[in-house]
Amino acid sequence: MTTTLPGVSRGARRSPGSRRSVVAWLFLAPFALLFLLFTAIPTVAALGFSLTDLRGTDLRHPLAVDFTGLENYLRLFQDDTFVRDILNTSVFVAFGVPLTMGIGFALALALNSGIRRLGGLFRSVFFAPVVTNIVAVALIWQYAFNANGTVNKVLGGVGLAGPNWLDDQHLAMPVVILLGVWRNFGTAMVLFLAGLQAIPQDVYEAAALDGAGRWRQLRHITLPLLMPTTLLVSVLLSVFYLQVFDEPYLLTDGGPLGSTESVALYTYHQFGAGQFGLSSAASFVTLALVTLVSLVQFRLLRPRA
Amino acid sequence: MTALTAPRSAEVTSADRTAVRRGSVSRPLLYAALVLCALLTMLPFLWVISGSLRGLDEIRADPGAWLPLHVTLDNFVRLFRTEGFARFLTNSVVVAALVVAGNVVAASAAGYALAKLDFAGRRIAFAAVMAAMMVPSTTVFVTQFVITVDLGLADTLTGIALPGMALPLSVFIMRQYALSVPDELLEAARIDGAGEFRIFFRIFLPLAGPAVATITIMSFLVSWNNFIWPLIVAQSTSSYTLPVGLAATSQAAAHVTDYGLMLAGAIVVMLPVLVLFLFLQRYFVQGIAGTGMR
Numbered sequence: 001m002t003t004t005l006p007g008v009s010r011g012a013r014r015s016p017g018s019r020r021s022v023v024a025w026l027f028l029a030p031f032a033l034l035f036l037l038f039t040a041i042p043t044v045a046a047l048g049f050s051l052t053d054l055r056g057t058d059l060r061h062p063l064a065v066d067f068t069g070l071e072n073y074l075r076l077f078q079d080d081t082f083v084r085d086i087l088n089t090s091v092f093v094a095f096g097v098p099l100t101m102g103i104g105f106a107l108a109l110a111l112n113s114g115i116r117r118l119g120g121l122f123r124s125v126f127f128a129p130v131v132t133n134i135v136a137v138a139l140i141w142q143y144a145f146n147a148n149g150t151v152n153k154v155l156g157g158v159g160l161a162g163p164n165w166l167d168d169q170h171l172a173m174p175v176v177i178l179l180g181v182w183r184n185f186g187t188a189m190v191l192f193l194a195g196l197q198a199i200p201q202d203v204y205e206a207a208a209l210d211g212a213g214r215w216r217q218l219r220h221i222t223l224p225l226l227m228p229t230t231l232l233v234s235v236l237l238s239v240f241y242l243q244v245f246d247e248p249y250l251l252t253d254g255g256p257l258g259s260t261e262s263v264a265l266y267t268y269h270q271f272g273a274g275q276f277g278l279s280s281a282a283s284f285v286t287l288a289l290v291t292l293v294s295l296v297q298f299r300l301l302r303p304r305a
Numbered sequence: 306m307t308a309l310t311a312p313r314s315a316e317v318t319s320a321d322r323t324a325v326r327r328g329s330v331s332r333p334l335l336y337a338a339l340v341l342c343a344l345l346t347m348l349p350f351l352w353v354i355s356g357s358l359r360g361l362d363e364i365r366a367d368p369g370a371w372l373p374l375h376v377t378l379d380n381f382v383r384l385f386r387t388e389g390f391a392r393f394l395t396n397s398v399v400v401a402a403l404v405v406a407g408n409v410v411a412a413s414a415a416g417y418a419l420a421k422l423d424f425a426g427r428r429i430a431f432a433a434v435m436a437a438m439m440v441p442s443t444t445v446f447v448t449q450f451v452i453t454v455d456l457g458l459a460d461t462l463t464g465i466a467l468p469g470m471a472l473p474l475s476v477f478i479m480r481q482y483a484l485s486v487p488d489e490l491l492e493a494a495r496i497d498g499a500g501e502f503r504i505f506f507r508i509f510l511p512l513a514g515p516a517v518a519t520i521t522i523m524s525f526l527v528s529w530n531n532f533i534w535p536l537i538v539a540q541s542t543s544s545y546t547l548p549v550g551l552a553a554t555s556q557a558a559a560h561v562t563d564y565g566l567m568l569a570g571a572i573v574v575m576l577p578v579l580v581l582f583l584f585l586q587r588y589f590v591q592g593i594a595g596t597g598m599r
Contacts, residue, residue, distance in 0.1 A: 023501045024424035031415035031471040032430070034407075038468040039437045042448035049448060107342065110335055118336075124586045125343045128350070131582045133530045135548035136571035139555055140349045143356060143564050150352055150371065182346070243443050246532055250552060264443040271447050271537075283444040290441055 049280035056274030072281035082282065084258060085266045089242060092177060092262060093293075096241045099181045101233055104188025109218075111189075112196040123193075127186040134183065138250035141179050142166065169259045172252050176260050179247045184240065188233050195229030196222070231297060238293045243286060263289075353575070357381070357568040364565050380569035387566065389542055393550035394573070397529060400466045400546055404528035407470025408520050415471070416479025416516075417509055421491060422501070431480075437473040442533065450537055460540045469528055475520045482516035483509065522585060529578060547574050 025032070050072055054065050076082045107126055111119055129137070144150045145165040152162030165171045199222065207217050223230075245264035248254055254261030254269070261269075263286050270279035356364070357380050359373040384390055418424070419431050449468055450459070458464030486509060494504045510517075535546045545553065551570045 018425070020422065020501075021424035021426075024418045024422040024427070027414040027418035027422065027501075027505070028430060030407075030411035031434075031476055034411065034467070034471040035433060035437055035473075037452060038449055039440055039445065039473075040433070042445035042452060043440055045448040045451070046444055107339075110339055113335065114332070115335065115339070118339075120586075122339050122343060124582070125346055127586065128579065128582060129346065131526060131530075131578050132350075133548055133571075133574045133578060135532055135552050136353070136574040137349060139551070139567045139571045140353045140356075142555075143568065144349070144352055148367075153370065182349070239441070243441050245443065250532075253556075267443055267447075268533075268537075271450075276447055276451070279447050283441075283447065286441055287444045290439075 046280045046283055049277055050284050052277045054276040054280075056271075056276055058276075068277070072278050073285075075278065076281055076285065081258065081261070082263075082266055085261045085263050086285075088173070088258075088260060089244065089262045089264075089289075091173065092180065092244050093238055093241045095177050096180050096184075096244075097234060097237045099177070100184045100188050100237055101230075103181065103185040104233070105192050107185070107189045108192035108196055109222075112193060123190075126189055129183050130186040132183075134246045135250060137183065138179065138247070141175070141251060145175055166252055167256055169256050172256060172260050176247050176251050179251065180241065180244060183247075184237065188237065191229055191233050191236075192226070195226050199225050235294050235297050238297065239290050242290050242293060350575075353568050353571050356564065357572050359565065361563070361565050380565040381573075384566055384569040384573065387554075389545070389550060390570070392543060393545050393547045396462060396465075396544060397547040399462050400535070401525050401528040403463070403466035404469045405521050405524050407466070408472055408475045408524040409517055411471035412475035412479045412520055413510065413513060413517060414505070415476045416481075417483050417505055419476070419480045420483035421486070421488070421509070434473045434476050434480075438477070446534065446537055449534075453538055459538060460544050462544060464538050465535045465544065465546065466528070468534060469524070469531065472524055472527065475524060478519055478523075479513070479516050482513060486512055522581065525581070526578060 051067060051069055052065050053068050053071075058065050107122075111122060115122065142149075146152075147162075147164035147167075151165070155162040163171060165175050203221055203225075204217055207221055212220065243264050244262045245268065248260040248262050248265055249268070252260045254265045263282060267279050267282040267286065270282060355372055358376045358378070359370070360375060360377045360379055363370070363374055415434075419427065419434070453459050453464045453467070456464070458467065490508060491504055494508055499507070530548070531546075532548050532552070535549045536552070539545050539549055542550070542553070547570075551567070551574060554570070555567050
């Protein structure tokens with residue numbers, strides 16, 4: 001009870017209050033330490049690195065590093081590879097987000113419209129890709145989309161000669177996006193399901209009494225009331241796809257001819273080449289894109305009060 | 306969807322109402338569509354199972370075949386004999402154990418403090434937890450790597466585990482749970498003269514079972530499936546985790562393409578998670594839905 005009056009506890013009971021603060025910070029210490037070391041300091045340091053010509057070989061000689069200001073950023077945007085990778089990443093977001101959301105939403109609608117029997121089973125099946133290891137799945141994907149793989153076997157069955165998907169400049173990206181969609185639609189589905197179940201049933205009953213059919217109910221009740229969930233899912237997925245790394249790295253390592261290289265992969269490749277400054281600058285472009293996309297979407301989709 | 310709607314009269318009976326709620330008219334079609342989607346979703350899993358049970362000669366003869374002609378466990382036998390595989394498996398287990406332990410300790414203490422203790426800087430501390438959930442991993446991995454090198458932990462299992470040992474999401478889950486524990490319980494113990502640590506261990510933790518379970522499952526999953534960070538930190542094969550080892554093996558073998566070995570490896574990586582998921586899917590799904598809605 002003594003804690004509920006901050007004005008009193010701060011003035012009159014100064015010593016027990018500050019002692020309590022010390023205890024509380026002891027509780028927080030393990031998390032705070034790891035947070036400082038692996039999130040706070042790295043974020044600030046990454047900004048610092050991005051303004052220098054730091055190389056992997058400089059780690060033992062920090063004094064040899066020069067402050068170069070915005071030079072890394074200028075280099076990035078004059079680099080055709082980086083510009084191409086930004087476009088690739090945009091393609092990933094532009095196709096990945098709507099596909100993932102569309103499939104997730106359709107399945108959530110289906111599961112929410114009175115599927116009693118097997119509902120739990122369907123939900124588990126659709127969610128299983130989310131928890132599955134990406135390296136393992138990517139291997140299966142390579143196996144299936146190989147020139148002699150299972151997908152082409154199926155195509156051969158109907159008389160079509162399938163290409164070598166992942167070696168084709170125009171076909172690799174769709175396959176990589178497909179893997180991303182397969183891996184993420186379960187998350188979208190579960191979030192949409194939670195949103196749908198939060199809509200009170202009597203709203204629909206009232207609408208049905210007024211003669212509104214299913215389509216009008218969907219358009220005038222479900223979609224508007226689901227707006228906060230839609231916003232959440234689209235931001236989550238955009239932020240996720242903007243950082244896409246695992247799928248292109250594992251399936252194609254950015255190839256063929258860079259056609260699937262994402263910004264995150266560029267960051268990784270520059271890091272691997274020892275270009276820590278340039279790599280950090282690229283990673284800050286990602287951070288900027290993530291922030292920008294989130295802000296724009298919150299603006300566009302915020303429910304009007 | 307319009308086409309599937311039953312014509313509705315102005316007079317609505319209670320039977321009609323349940324029809325509205327359940328959408329009974331379209332049900333057979335709905336089930337058919339769901340079964341089709343489920344099969345498509347499961348295809349990769351079916352491929353991997355069927356592929357891993359085929360012998361090497363059979364795979365070479367016809368890589369794309371659907372079903373094994375002769376079911377064999379040969380791939381798994383060869384996998385466990387492969388150099389390094391047992392090591393990768395052990396490494397993955399050790400890293401996951403460290404990550405889970407770290408999360409349970411750090412997050413339960415931090416979550417409790419954020420929810421139940423009044424202290425200077427509480428709002429800032431909570432804001433920091435929320436902000437930490439937003440920072441893209443691609444933004445920090447270079448500097449995380451430099452720090453890990455400076456700590457002398459590059460290429461060690463501790464270095465692989467450390468950044469994941471206190472996930473902000475774990476703290477968030479624990480805080481939300483702690484908020485639901487009544488203050489009166491803790492106050493009563495305080496009046497009886499119990500110290501904060503005693504209250505935490507004797508009263509709060511025993512009540513926090515479900516939250517601890519959630520954190521355990523979630524952090525195990527994150528650690529077991531983590532790829533980009535171990536890929537960066539593990540520099541010699543002796544510290545590879547299973548996913549990194551598997552990826553490296555498959556890339557090194559790109560021209561040999563021993564798919565049998567790879568598919569068996571894929572099964573071993575996926576199996577613990579799928580088994581865990583099978584038993585606990587309700588909590589996974591609720592966990593995702595719950596954190597999303599708040």
